[in-house]
Amino acid sequence: MRCDEPQRPMRRDPRAERNLRRCRTNEAESSTEACSRRRDPRLERDRRRQRPSIQLSSSGIQALLSDPASLSPLRSRHTARRGDPGSTLSPSLATRPSQPEILRIEAPSCWILVVPDAPSGALTSHDRDAIAAARLLADNKNGGVIALAPAAAADYGAIGIDRLVQLPDVHTEPAFRLATLEAILAEYAPAHIILPDTPLGGGHLGRLIATRQSLAIAPGVIRISGGELVRLADGGRIEQTLPAAPVILVAPESADPKPSARREARVLPIPALSEVDETIEDCGLLPVDPYSVPLQEADFIISAGNGVSDWESFSELAKVLNAAVAGTRAVCDANYLPRHRQVGASGTLVNPRCYLSFGISGAPQHLQGIARCERVIAVNTDLHADMIKRADLAIIADAQTVMPSLLALLRKQR
Template sequence: MSRIRRDPRAALLAVTVATRPRLRIDRAHRGDGLRADPAPSAIAETPPRRIAIADPAYLVFAVADVPGGTLTRHDRQVLGAARLLDGGNQAAVVLVAPHTDEDVGALGADRTLPGARNVSYDPEGVAAAIAAAIAHHRPRHVLFPESADGGDLARRVAALLDEPLFDSVENLSARVAIRPATARRLEWRAAPSRLMTIAPDMIAPYRGSPHDAAPLDAPVPNPESRCILNAERVAVDAADIPLDEAALVIAAGNGVTDFAGFLELALALGATPGASRVVCDAGHLPRRLQVGASGTVLNADCYVAFGISGAPQHLQGIGQVEHVIAVNTDLHAAMIARAELAIVADAQAIMPALLDALESRR
C-alpha cells in the first residue's frame, strides 16, 4: 500500500494571505489546509465530505459586507478568522450576510443568518438587527471586517450592546488576539474579546473541508426611534472618481489610437479611465489619469489594460489590484504575464467589439 504524501503546493496555498503587492504567508494559521491529501483516485471518486456540526458548543458570528451580493476577499478572510476560534470544530461559524449565490459552506460557514442585514443604506437598522441576533443567539465571538462599512457597523453594534471592541486584529487564535499599537512600534495582545474587527490581508481565508452552511433563524428588531429618517445611495459618475478610490479601472496604452472611443467604452462599462505614461506624455489624456509609480497607485478590484506592454513603473502602480485583464498583440509582454485573463489581439479592434456587445445587451 502506497503512503499518502502531502502536496506542498496545497500546503503553501493554505497559508497564503495575499500575493500582491508582495507575498504574505501566515504559517500560524494552518487549519485543515495542511492535512495530508488523499490519494488521487480518492479525489476523483469521492466528493468532498461536508462537515456538519449538529450541536455546537458555542457560536462564532462572521459579519460580512457582501457589496453587490458577492463576498469580498476581506469577507473571506473574516470567515477564515472565525474558523480559528471554532475550538477544533466544536463551535459553529455563522455567516451574517445578505443572500449570496456563493457556496459559503466551502468558505467555512456552518450556519447562515439571512435577513440580518439588508442591501439598502440603513446603518441603524442593520446594527439593530445584528444586536438583536447577538442577544438572541448569544455567540461567544462576533467578527467584522475592518472596512468602511464593516468598521462603522462594528462600532454601532458595540455602542448598542455597551461592550468594548477590539479592532484591527492582525493575528488571531483561540487564546490570543494581536493588533498593532503606537504606530506599529508595539503589539497589543489580549484574549479574544466578544466583538472584534479583522484587518484586511492579514489572516488567510479558510481552505479546508466544506461545512454545512445550514440556515439559522434571525429575530427581527423593532427600534423605537432612528436618527436617520431617509437615506439613499447616490450614483456617481465613474469618470469623476479618483483613480486611487476606483473599483474598476480601464487604461489606454500605446496600442490605443481612438481615445474618444476609449472614453466611450469607459462610460459604457461604468469604469474609471486611466492611461499609461506614454499616453499622458503625448497629451492624449490628462496627467491625472496616469497609472503607475510616477502617477497613481491603484487599489482597484479589477484593472483592464488596453495596449499597455507593462513597464516596471506601471506594474508597480497595479500591484494591489486583485484582478487584471490585458489586451495586447505581444504574447510576451509583461502585462500579459501579470494578467489573470489575457487577450492576445489588437486593442483598437477589441474596444468597438465590446461597445457593440454592450449595446446589443441593452
C-alpha cells in the same frame, strides 16, 4: 578560407561558452518566474489565487464586467448542507457513507459572528479573509462561526461556517442589515463580530453597531494570532497586539482562507426584528466623475497605456462603466492623464475588484501597482505582453477596436 580547404575543428572560446550557459539559465528562470525577480509575497499569494488566463473575444468581456467576481476560483453554487436538527453531537466528526465529512458543532463555547459585504452577490476576497479570521478565532476558543450573508453568495459549509443567517437579497437595505445584526446579537450573544474593514460595507456597519451597542472596536486588524489581534499603530510603523475586542474590523489578507473540513452551515431563522430604522435609505450606486474618484478607493478601474490612441472612446467607456480612470507612467508623462492617475510603484497602489487595462505592456513597476487587484482584464495586441500573463481575462485585439465595440454593446443593453 577557401571552400576546397579541409575544414579544421573550430576553437572553443571558454568565455563565450560560459556566457551562453548563463543566458540559457536566465532564460529558463525568466520563463518560470515571469516579470519579477524579487518575490513579493502578496504577488505570490495573488498569483496562487488566480485562475489561468482565458482568452476571449470582445463580446465575452461583458459577463465579467457585469459580475467581476464570476471568475472567482473559490466561488461555487450554494450547496450548504443542513444538519440533523435532532443531533446531540458536541464538537465531533459525523460521517455519512459516500458524503464528505461534515464537522458539526452543537454546543460551542462561544459564537463568532462574521458579516461579509458580498457587494455584488458573491463574496469578495476580503470577505473570505474575514471568514478565515472568524474561523481562526473560533478554533482558538473552541467556538463556532455564524455568518450573516446572502444565501447564494458562497458554499458556506466549505469555507468554515457552522451556522448561517440568510440575508434575503444582495441589495439588503442597510437599515435591515443593521436591525438583523442587532437581533442576532440579542438572540445568540456572539463573543465577537468580525467584518471586513471596508469604507462603505463592514467598516461602516461595524462602527455603527459598536456605537449603538457601546461595544469596544478594533479597526484595521492585520492578523489574528493565538486569540489576540495585531494591528498597525504609530502611522504603520509598529505592530500592536491587543486582546480580541467585541467588534473586529479586519484588513485584507488578515487571514489566509485555507481548505479545511466541511462545516454544517445550518440555516438559522432570522430572529424577530425589533424596529427597522426607516430613515436610512439605500440609493444604490451613484454615478461618479471617473477622473475624481481617488484611485486607492476605486472598486472598478479602467486604465490606459501607450497602446491607447482613441482617448475619446476611453473616456466615454469610463463614464458608461462608472469606472475610475487610471494609466501608466508613459501616458502620464505624455500628459494624456494627470500624474495623480498613475498606477504603479512610483504612482498609486490600487486594489479594485476589477482592473480593465487597454494597451499596457505590464512593466514590473506597473504590475507592482496592481498586485492586489482582484480581477485583471487586459486588452493588448501582443499575446506575449507581461500584462497578458498577469490577466485573468485576456483579449488579444486592437484597443481602438475593442473600446468602441464595448461601448456600443453597453449602450445597446442600457
